[in-house]
Amino acid sequence: MPSPPRPTRAGLLANPRSDRVRAVRALSRRAVRHRQGLFLVEGPQGVREAVHHRPDLVRDVYVTPAAAQRYDDLLARADAAHLPVHEVTDEVLAALGDEGASVSPQGLVAVCRTETATLESVLARAPRLLCVCAQVRDPGNAGTVLRAADAAGADAVVLTEGSVDVFSPKVVRSTAGSLFHLPVVTGVGAAEAVDAVRAAGLAVHAADGAGDRLLGALDLSAPHAWLMGNEAWGLPTELRARCDDVVRVPIHGLAESLNLAMAATVCLYASAGAQHPVGPA
Amino acid sequence: MPSPPRPTRAGLLANPRSDRVRAVRALSRRAVRHRQGLFLVEGPQGVREAVHHRPDLVRDVYVTPAAAQRYDDLLARADAAHLPVHEVTDEVLAALGDEGASVSPQGLVAVCRTETATLESVLARAPRLLCVCAQVRDPGNAGTVLRAADAAGADAVVLTEGSVDVFSPKVVRSTAGSLFHLPVVTGVGAAEAVDAVRAAGLAVHAADGAGDRLLGALDLSAPHAWLMGNEAWGLPTELRARCDDVVRVPIHGLAESLNLAMAATVCLYASAGAQHPVGPA
Numbered sequence: 001m002p003s004p005p006r007p008t009r010a011g012l013l014a015n016p017r018s019d020r021v022r023a024v025r026a027l028s029r030r031a032v033r034h035r036q037g038l039f040l041v042e043g044p045q046g047v048r049e050a051v052h053h054r055p056d057l058v059r060d061v062y063v064t065p066a067a068a069q070r071y072d073d074l075l076a077r078a079d080a081a082h083l084p085v086h087e088v089t090d091e092v093l094a095a096l097g098d099e100g101a102s103v104s105p106q107g108l109v110a111v112c113r114t115e116t117a118t119l120e121s122v123l124a125r126a127p128r129l130l131c132v133c134a135q136v137r138d139p140g141n142a143g144t145v146l147r148a149a150d151a152a153g154a155d156a157v158v159l160t161e162g163s164v165d166v167f168s169p170k171v172v173r174s175t176a177g178s179l180f181h182l183p184v185v186t187g188v189g190a191a192e193a194v195d196a197v198r199a200a201g202l203a204v205h206a207a208d209g210a211g212d213r214l215l216g217a218l219d220l221s222a223p224h225a226w227l228m229g230n231e232a233w234g235l236p237t238e239l240r241a242r243c244d245d246v247v248r249v250p251i252h253g254l255a256e257s258l259n260l261a262m263a264a265t266v267c268l269y270a271s272a273g274a275q276h277p278v279g280p281a
Numbered sequence: 282m283p284s285p286p287r288p289t290r291a292g293l294l295a296n297p298r299s300d301r302v303r304a305v306r307a308l309s310r311r312a313v314r315h316r317q318g319l320f321l322v323e324g325p326q327g328v329r330e331a332v333h334h335r336p337d338l339v340r341d342v343y344v345t346p347a348a349a350q351r352y353d354d355l356l357a358r359a360d361a362a363h364l365p366v367h368e369v370t371d372e373v374l375a376a377l378g379d380e381g382a383s384v385s386p387q388g389l390v391a392v393c394r395t396e397t398a399t400l401e402s403v404l405a406r407a408p409r410l411l412c413v414c415a416q417v418r419d420p421g422n423a424g425t426v427l428r429a430a431d432a433a434g435a436d437a438v439v440l441t442e443g444s445v446d447v448f449s450p451k452v453v454r455s456t457a458g459s460l461f462h463l464p465v466v467t468g469v470g471a472a473e474a475v476d477a478v479r480a481a482g483l484a485v486h487a488a489d490g491a492g493d494r495l496l497g498a499l500d501l502s503a504p505h506a507w508l509m510g511n512e513a514w515g516l517p518t519e520l521r522a523r524c525d526d527v528v529r530v531p532i533h534g535l536a537e538s539l540n541l542a543m544a545a546t547v548c549l550y551a552s553a554g555a556q557h558p559v560g561p562a
Contacts, residue, residue, distance in 0.1 A: 045537070053535065148543055153533025181535035216559035252434025252553050254334065254462035256326070258546075262429055265543045266550045272533050278497035 012065070013088040016095035024062070024096045024111055030165050037114050039167035042097050042105035048074050049177025050110055055081040057112045057180070062088050062096055067107025074108075098169035114167050117156060117183035119193060123200040127155035129271050130197060130225035131264060132204075134190040134239060135162040138231050142166060143174020144261035145228065150178035152268035153276065157182065160190040190227075194242045197225045204243040207267050208235050209257050211248035215267065218247060220274035226267045231260050293346070294369040297376035305343070305377045305392055311446050320395050320448035323378050323386035329355050330458030331391055336362040338393045338461070343369050343377055348388025355389075379450035395448050398437060398464035400474060404481040408436035410552050411478060411506035412545065413485075415471040415520060416443040419512050423447060424455020425542035426509065431459035433549035434557065438463065441471040471508075475523045478506045485524040488548050489516050490538050492529035496548065499528060501555035507548050512541050 015021065026032040027040045038059065041050050044067075050058050051074060061078050065087055068075055078085050088096070096109045122130070131149040136142045142164050149157045159166055166172075166184055185193075194204050203224040227243055229235035240246050249258055249266050258266065296302065307313040308321045319340065322331050325348075331339050332355060342359050346368055349356055359366050369377070371388070378386050403411070412430040417423045423445050430438045440447055447453075447465055466474075475485050484505040508524055510516035521527050530539055530547050539547065 049535075144540070144543065147536055148539070150534040151530075151532050151536040151539050151543075176537065176540070178534075178536050214559045216554055249432075249550070250553070250557065250559070251432050252557055253431040253459075254330075255428055255432040255459050256457065258429070258432050259425070259457070261543070262425065262432075262546045265539075265546050269530070269547045269550070272531070273497055276531065276533055278495045278531070 013062075013086055013092050016091045021092055021095050024109070027111065028098045028100070028169055030168065033114060033165070033167050038111050039114050039172065040096075040098060040169055041110040041112055041172055042101065042108075042169060043103065043173070044071050044074065044106055044108050045177050046172060046175075046179075047108050047110045049180040050112055051078050051081065051083065054112070054180040055083060057115055058083050058110055059113060060111045061085045062093060062109045064088060064090050064093050064107035071108060101169060101173070103173065116166075116186045119158065119185045119188050119196055122156040122183055122185055123196060125155065126223070127202070128223045128275060129154040129268070130156055130158065130202065131268060132158040132160065132190070132193050132197065132225055132227045133163060133264075134160045134227060134235060135230040136228070136260065137164050138260070139164050139168055139170035140174050141231060141260045143171045143176075145264045146175045146182075146184065147178045148261070148265040148268050150181045152272040154182060154268060156185060158185040158188060158193050160193055161187055190239055191242060194227060194239065198242075198244070205267075206235055206240045206243040206246045207249070207263055208240060208246050209248055211246035213245050213247045215247055215249050215270055218270070220271045224271065226264065226271070228260060228264050228267075294343075294367055294373050297370075297372045302373055302376050305390070308392065309379045309381070309450055311449065314395060314446070314448050318395050319392050320453065321377075321379060321450055322391040322393055322453055323382065323389075323450060324384065324454070325352050325355065325387055325389050326458050327453060327456075327460075328389050328391045330461040331393055332359050332362065332364065335393070335461040336364060338396055339364050339391055340394060341392045342366045343374060343390045345369060345371050345374050345388035352389060382450060382454070384454065397447075397467045400439065400466045400469050400477055403437040403464055403466055404477065406436065407504070408483070409504045409556060410435045410549070411437055411439065411483065412549060413439040413441065413471070413474050413478065413506055413508045414444060414545075415441050415508060415516060416511040417509070417541065418445050419541070420445050420449055420451030421455045422512060422540070422542045424452045424457075426545045427456045427463075427465070428459040429542070429546040429549050431462045433553040435463060435549060437466060439466040439469060439474050441474055442468055471520055472523060475508060475520065479525070486548075487516055487521045487524040487527045488530070488544055489521060489527050490529055492527035494526050494528045496528055496530050496551055499551070501552045505552065507545065507552070509541060509545050
């Protein structure tokens with residue numbers, strides 16, 4: 001059966017200096033995102049995950065005619081969800097996006113509402129695996145940790161006060177769509193987060209290269225959270241002291257350490273292995 | 282006891298347009314590295330690991346007066362190894378480095394000889410864990426895989442023909458010094474590498490999101506190698522067919538996949554866990 005005709009779009013947006021284009025472009029700035037409660041999602045992967053998993057957050061989709069053909073399935077889904085899809089020239093598409101991007105949005109950009117979860121709402125759903133990042137600063141690290149948490153089946157990610165803005169274009173790109181897969185809590189203090197998570201009955205394991213327990217010695221089958229420190233200064237002593245234990249990923253070679261994203265990935269996958277055991281094949 | 286006086290250095294190099302400075306700077310280009318057999322190491326972490334672990338590869342160390350004070354221990358080690366250390370102005374130091382760098386070399390740069398290992402020499406030492414990257418193209422991924430392999434206690438890393446140049450400034454930075462910790466084999470074909478590794482008695486596990494075996498179902502205690510595919514196109518069918526099995530890292534949430542560096546980290550740490558078991562603490 002041929003697919004039903006696409007809803008007629010309004011005329012092609014062709015003016016890269018229009019107020020609408022300027023307003024979208026301005027979302028590359030944190031203050032503007034904060035004020036407007038909106039952020040940019042660039043490229044088919046991110047836009048697809050938004051449209052599929054959180055259409056309620058999508059305010060507008062912008063697409064070039066070439067990308068509209070190429071990502072026909074994605075736009076059909078957007079149409080079915082009654083999302084406003086605007087066709088734009090290549091020039092307008094380029095003007096919408098993040099100037100600092102090293103990758104092309106491939107003709108597709110969405111504007112979404114910034115929505116975060118509260119720690120209370122996350123804890124009320126009896127989570128089994130959480131990842132708390134204390135003041136993560138690097139956008140690539142934050143995004144990769146979100147993606148790893150998603151893949152490991154975590155129930156939510158907490159980025160504490162002082163962390164990079166999770167809605168910055170670089171973080172959004174690094175999450176590869178995972179931002180739309182699991183709740184993200186922001187703006188909570190690290191100590192407050194650790195205390196609340198423990199009060200909800202989860203163990204909190206601080207990950208630190210100087211930890212006195214080895215990752216492999218932990219029983220990770222029960223509900224728990226990982227607390228990851230900042231890229232440069234790790235976890236303050238007083239924060240480590242609030243946790244159930246301080247755990248290190250063993251280093252078997254001569255490497256000094258793992259970076260934050262790698263350490264989080266190893267810890268989260270150790271948890272996934274314990275919480276979703278596999279029998280021998 | 283006060284430390285012995287530092288050997289007197291030649292006069293401060295102050296001309297950022299000198300032939301020497303131009304020659305070092307040119308090492309940012311692959312063709313020049315290949316022709317000269319030299320590469321750049323920027324920043325204290327990389328220079329420290331070179332000086333400590335592979336002083337035989339270090340041809341020159343360049344340092345600003347401020348960095349010379351700050352990294353006194355490192356320079357003492359360089360002096361003890363009779364390495365040529367040159368004091369340079371801030372301007373010269375900036376002119377030596379990679380223009381595209383997003384991080385500062387912090388006043389310290391070294392020029393080292395490019396040295397790779399042969400696959401034969403690696404296999405002759407009865408390795409227990411290897412990582413073979415088939416056509417890895419992203420410098421950050423290549424460097425991170427090297428660092429993960431080092432941390433997981435791998436015996437060597439193979440970057441097959443068509444991979445990014447392991448001596449490019451971005452890869453060198455991403456390895457965080459691990460480039461000087463374990464042998465790196467380059468320039469070998471992927472099929473040839475898989476066949477040689479298997480002929481040496483190691484199992485070869487291809488890592489692929491479509492693999493029919495789950496990571497957790499593998500016995501990784503015996504000697505083996507991981508074969509990781511390219512970031513965009515993964516592993517060609519004919520290459521997967523040459524391996525003992527095709528293994529996938531389970532995805533428990535909604536994430537589509539892990540990126541190459543994350544997948545390699547998870548696989549290599551699964552191997553490390555099997556080869557270096559930890560009793561309950």
